[in-house]
Amino acid sequence: xxxxxxxxxxxxxxxxxxxxxxxxxxxxxxxxxxxxxxxxxxxxxxxxxxxxxxxxxxxxxxxxxxxxxxxxxxxxxxxxxxxxxxxxxxxxxxxxxxxxxxxxxxxxxxxxxxxxxxxxxxxxxxxxxxxxxxxxxxxxxxxxxxxxxxxxxxxxxxxxxxxxxxxxxxxxxxxxxxxxxxxxxxxxxxxxxxxxxxxxxxxxxxxxxxxxxxxxxxxxxxxxxxxxxxxxxxxxxxxxxxxxxxxxxxxxxxxxxxxxxxxxxxxxxxxxxxxxxxxxxxxxxxxxxxxxxxxxxxxxxxxxxxxxxxxxxxxxxxxxxxxxxxxxxxxxxxxxxxxxxxxxxxxxxxxxxxxxxxxxxxxxxxxxxxxxxxxxxxxxxxxxxxxxxxxxxxxxxxxxxxxxxxxxxxxxxxxxxxxxxxxxxxxxxxxxxxxxxxxxxxxxxxxxxxxxxxxxxxxx
Numbered sequence: 001x002x003x004x005x006x007x008x009x010x011x012x013x014x015x016x017x018x019x020x021x022x023x024x025x026x027x028x029x030x031x032x033x034x035x036x037x038x039x040x041x042x043x044x045x046x047x048x049x050x051x052x053x054x055x056x057x058x059x060x061x062x063x064x065x066x067x068x069x070x071x072x073x074x075x076x077x078x079x080x081x082x083x084x085x086x087x088x089x090x091x092x093x094x095x096x097x098x099x100x101x102x103x104x105x106x107x108x109x110x111x112x113x114x115x116x117x118x119x120x121x122x123x124x125x126x127x128x129x130x131x132x133x134x135x136x137x138x139x140x141x142x143x144x145x146x147x148x149x150x151x152x153x154x155x156x157x158x159x160x161x162x163x164x165x166x167x168x169x170x171x172x173x174x175x176x177x178x179x180x181x182x183x184x185x186x187x188x189x190x191x192x193x194x195x196x197x198x199x200x201x202x203x204x205x206x207x208x209x210x211x212x213x214x215x216x217x218x219x220x221x222x223x224x225x226x227x228x229x230x231x232x233x234x235x236x237x238x239x240x241x242x243x244x245x246x247x248x249x250x251x252x253x254x255x256x257x258x259x260x261x262x263x264x265x266x267x268x269x270x271x272x273x274x275x276x277x278x279x280x281x282x283x284x285x286x287x288x289x290x291x292x293x294x295x296x297x298x299x300x301x302x303x304x305x306x307x308x309x310x311x312x313x314x315x316x317x318x319x320x321x322x323x324x325x326x327x328x329x330x331x332x333x334x335x336x337x338x339x340x341x342x343x344x345x346x347x348x349x350x351x352x353x354x355x356x357x358x359x360x361x362x363x364x365x366x367x368x369x370x371x372x373x374x375x376x377x378x379x380x381x382x383x384x385x386x387x388x389x390x391x392x393x394x395x396x397x398x399x400x401x402x403x404x405x406x407x408x409x410x411x412x413x414x415x416x417x418x419x420x421x422x423x424x425x426x427x428x429x430x431x432x433x434x435x436x437x438x439x440x441x442x443x444x445x446x447x448x449x450x451x452x453x454x455x456x457x458x459x460x
């Protein structure tokens with residue numbers, strides 16, 4: 001049996017098993033989601049419309065939850081918006097949720113978080129921070145990537161809590177949440193894709209991911225670049241994603257760089273996709289022209305021993321400082337003249353946005369969402385991913401002209417505060433919820449209305 005068929009068969013077996021084990025708390029009157037189908041050779045992917053829509057008389061949920069009172073003072077009713085994610089620590093998606101969920105609560109939404117975890121210390125750090133911000137949190141442990149007992153527990157939890165909206169984040173939550181959400185009759189199911197992953201290039205994974213995605217009513221990607229990547233690699237219809245960029249909170253006044261040395265900063269998990277190896281090679285080359293150049297590396301990960309060994313091999317060991325986990329990251333950013341994001345894949349690039357908000361120029365790989373953040377030649381420089389020489393030239397260009405670096409940093413701050421505030425991210429998320437509650441969907445900026453129970457066609 002092909003790998004993709006095995007994945008789909010496994011999902012179906014789990015669905016059958018959980019269906020037997022769990023009694024849904026109400027009839028499943030949820031709207032069936034549109035299917036996203038793989039592109040056929042020679043034509044663009046899209047929603048498969050072969051199945052004729054068969055509307056049923058189902059009352060709009062807009063009057064039940066999510067409608068604003070006259071005058072704009074919050075939401076009207078008590079339906080829960082449940083966010084679900086597997087958490088191992090605080091990275092891009094977790095930082096996004098720590099900012100988004102309290103904002104939604106402030107606007108009157110009844111928000112709750114269900115955390116999947118494998119007992120990592122970082123998961124409890126996230127849980128503590130979220131609950132401190134007033135968001136109730138429950139946790140379910142996973143014994144394996146596919147844990148039948150966890151499926152049963154999640155389905156039972158959903159049947160008991162009866163959320164109106166289930167919003168899943170990342171792969172594990174999509175698999176567990178979209179399947180059990182369907183079984184438990186959650187009326188609206190939303191999925192957000194957050195990042196690049198090497199495993200997405202496996203055809204079997206792509207087939208299974210699209211099968212799971214077909215269970216959701218609305219799909220979010222955190223950048224247009226990520227949507228294009230999912231289209232190219234997994235066969236999704238890139239235009240079917242609602243683009244909701246991460247947002248940032250202003251952090252007060254900015255201190256200009258005043259360090260005695262020319263210092264770069266790279267922030268991120270120490271894993272291959274983050275591009276640290278490329279950065280170390282670029283640093284070694286740039287130091288031929290800027291011998292006083294230093295690099296701070298903030299973050300932890302399995303690649304650290306290899307990176308330390310490479311720095312020593314390149315004879316730049318004394319110029320590279322491994323800081324470990326840094327919090328708050330703004331302090332480290334203000335200690336650097338330039339922030340470098342050399343990733344080989346980046347769904348958005350939150351570090352770049354945080355650097356821009358602190359008025360630091362950014363040199364970033366032109367990949368994923370980074371090209372939507374960094375304006376090349378204005379707020380920093382974009383370079384080809386995976387190539388040390390162009391990265392070294394950009395470092396030398398900015399490192400040898402700190403007045404230019406300061407101007408680019410100020411331009412980046414203006415761009416961050418104009419286009420990427422958390423308020424805007426919350427607005428777009430709330431708009432998507434309200435459109436779904438009222439039986440509408442936004443696609444390509446146009447408001448479309450689709451029949452409530454249109455049958456999904458195409459499956460995949």
